[in-house]
Amino acid sequence: MPIQSERLILRRWEDADRQPFAEMSSDPRVMEYLSPLTPRSACDAWIDRQLAHLAAHGFCFWAVESKGDGAFVGAVGLLRVSYDAPFTPAVEVGWRIARTFWGLGYAPEAAAAAIRFGFDALQLPEIVAFTVPGSRKSRRVMAKLRMLHDASGDFDHPRIPEGYPLRHQVLYRLTRDRGLSVAAPSGA
Numbered sequence: 001m002p003i004q005s006e007r008l009i010l011r012r013w014e015d016a017d018r019q020p021f022a023e024m025s026s027d028p029r030v031m032e033y034l035s036p037l038t039p040r041s042a043c044d045a046w047i048d049r050q051l052a053h054l055a056a057h058g059f060c061f062w063a064v065e066s067k068g069d070g071a072f073v074g075a076v077g078l079l080r081v082s083y084d085a086p087f088t089p090a091v092e093v094g095w096r097i098a099r100t101f102w103g104l105g106y107a108p109e110a111a112a113a114a115i116r117f118g119f120d121a122l123q124l125p126e127i128v129a130f131t132v133p134g135s136r137k138s139r140r141v142m143a144k145l146r147m148l149h150d151a152s153g154d155f156d157h158p159r160i161p162e163g164y165p166l167r168h169q170v171l172y173r174l175t176r177d178r179g180l181s182v183a184a185p186s187g188a
């Protein structure tokens with residue numbers, strides 16, 4: 001069953017998403033704080049990893065579609081953190097939205113639906129998020145979700161080599177007890 005919010009559907013990846021996902025992933029402003037996904041085969045491999053994670057765990061970074069016209073909006077969802085860090089084991093919430101749709105509140109809306117799925121269906125006690133300190137837009141999304149910055153948990157990403165600008169990350173947490181402040185989705 002896809003997850004729904006007021007304006008969006010979070011659903012399993014389809015082959016038709018591969019081209020718009022590759023276009024979004026070639027936008028330097030979308031990728032400013034993300035590991036590069038080039039060439040096109042890396043985009044396809046990224047989607048294949050989401051499908052494998054979905055098959056193994058029942059969740060992933062889903063494809064996000066606009067309810068209004070079916071347009072591909074981006075990728076938002078939950079992933080098990082796949083490396084060891086002081087805050088693991090953990091499930092992270094993450095987002096990337098195609099630039100045409102920035103500023104509409106889509107990332108917090110979709111992330112809230114994903115988090116609700118994590119707390120209700122998966123019964124997760126906590127969901128984390130992380131980004132580089134300078135990623136102001138993402139940190140705004142975390143704040144809109146009522147996530148709290150745990151400065152004591154800021155860390156160096158073990159998969160990013162020393163000296164690379166994306167290595168140092170700020171850690172945000174949201175416990176199920178604290179919950180969400182954003183409006184409930186209309187479906188799912």
Ligand SMILES: CC(C)(COP(=O)(O)OP(=O)(O)OC[C@H]1O[C@@H](n2cnc3c(N)ncnc32)[C@H](O)[C@@H]1OP(=O)(O)O)[C@@H](O)C(=O)NCCC(=O)NCCS
Nearest residue numbers: 030033095096097102103104105106107130131137138140
């Ligand atoms: C971060 C991101 C997901 C936000 O998505 P969104 O749907 O635009 O989220 P919002 O509409 O709630 O906007 C969040 C903040 O982004 C900034 N923002 C929104 N639209 C913007 C634009 N067109 N130009 C510059 N900044 C913008 C604003 O600071 C906004 O906060 P505000 O609502 O208090 O003004 C989106 O910018 C994105 O995909 N960025 C690239 C991918 C990325 O960095 N992912 C996270 C990696 S950890």
